[in-house]
Amino acid sequence: MTTALFTPNFSFKISTSTPQRRRRCHFVRSSQATVAVETPSSSATDLLLQVKDLSAVIADSKQPILKGVNLTVRHGEVHAVMGKNGSGKSTFAKVLAGHPDYEITGGSITYKGLDLLEMEPEERAVAGLFMSFQSPVEIPGVSNIDFLNMAYNAKRRKLGLPELGPIEFYGYVAPKLELVNMKIDFLNRNVNEGFSGGEKKRNEILQLAVLGAEFAILDEIDSGLDVDALRDVAKAVNRVLTSENSVLMITHYLRLLEFIKPTYIHIMENGRIVKTGDISIAEILEKEGYKAISGT
Numbered sequence: 001m002t003t004a005l006f007t008p009n010f011s012f013k014i015s016t017s018t019p020q021r022r023r024r025c026h027f028v029r030s031s032q033a034t035v036a037v038e039t040p041s042s043s044a045t046d047l048l049l050q051v052k053d054l055s056a057v058i059a060d061s062k063q064p065i066l067k068g069v070n071l072t073v074r075h076g077e078v079h080a081v082m083g084k085n086g087s088g089k090s091t092f093a094k095v096l097a098g099h100p101d102y103e104i105t106g107g108s109i110t111y112k113g114l115d116l117l118e119m120e121p122e123e124r125a126v127a128g129l130f131m132s133f134q135s136p137v138e139i140p141g142v143s144n145i146d147f148l149n150m151a152y153n154a155k156r157r158k159l160g161l162p163e164l165g166p167i168e169f170y171g172y173v174a175p176k177l178e179l180v181n182m183k184i185d186f187l188n189r190n191v192n193e194g195f196s197g198g199e200k201k202r203n204e205i206l207q208l209a210v211l212g213a214e215f216a217i218l219d220e221i222d223s224g225l226d227v228d229a230l231r232d233v234a235k236a237v238n239r240v241l242t243s244e245n246s247v248l249m250i251t252h253y254l255r256l257l258e259f260i261k262p263t264y265i266h267i268m269e270n271g272r273i274v275k276t277g278d279i280s281i282a283e284i285l286e287k288e289g290y291k292a293i294s295g296t
């Protein structure tokens with residue numbers, strides 16, 4: 001029996017027929033204030049991502065979740081998406097990564113001049129799109145280092161680069177652990193199995209450090225983190241990403257935005273971005289709640 005896991009950056013088939021033994025895993029596919037701020041116009045070459053009037057439903061139930069999302073991301077910009085629980089933020093992130101739970105019913109997404117909706121999740125990852133999950137999956141029986149090595153090699157293969165063997169890969173990944181303040185023994189533990197909430201988040205950023213990203217989607221990397229862990233994770237993100245990289249981060253809290261400075265903050269409400277502005281939106285939210293900036 002095999003189980004397909006969608007992680008956005010890579011998909012694995014895992015043999016679950018031998019639960020007592022180490023499971024085999026093989027890689028199959030890598031996969032304002034309340035005043036609206038106009039995003040400045042610039043040349044088409046600056047454009048990284050353009051989402052136009054995007055709507056999407058849950059594939060099984062056909063329940064509409066995204067109802068006309070518009071967003072433009074240029075190279076080097078950091079966009080934060082905030083919004084009440086259930087407003088559609090994670091769904092938007094997952095749709096960008098190509099999650100099969102959702103069906104696109106309208107609109108378009110252009111990424112690096114390509115039609116993103118025509119690309120497999122694997123192709124999106126190879127094209128530099130990375131997504132960290134709000135609730136990272138556990139993969140019993142698969143060690144973190146094997147998982148990272150396979151994902152990294154799959155990306156290198158697609159890019160026509162030679163693969164790294166286990167020893168070479170260890171040399172590549174070990175210094176990255178320091179970036180996220182993780183102990184070396186995390187490499188030999190099974191992916192996210194028994195990890196605390198904070199350790200899972202650090203592990204997501206370790207994946208980002210290993211795989212790199214032109215466009216990183218970070219879904220609530222601050223949730224469940226203590227104050228020191230939040231600072232560590234944010235610092236790690238800042239070290240991993242350069243001014244050339246673009247970021248879309250979903251968060252509920254101002255504190256993350258104090259570490260990773262956003263170019264724009266967007267408010268999502270009922271499946272649409274209803275307001276765009278600067279850090280002052282988050283400051284108002286923190287003090288007064290969503291009623292102060294609601295689009296309705």
Ligand SMILES: Nc1ncnc2c1ncn2[C@@H]1O[C@H](COP(=O)(O)OP(=O)(O)OP(=O)(O)O)[C@@H](O)[C@H]1O
Pocket residue numbers: 058065083084085086087088089090091092101
């Ligand atoms: N696969 C799914 N199956 C059923 N319902 C879903 C699915 N995906 C999303 N939903 C529903 O769609 C709505 C939006 O969910 P989503 O996770 O995008 O919200 P969110 O803004 O990220 O919320 P939160 O801030 O709580 O993380 C919710 O009502 C959620 O229950």
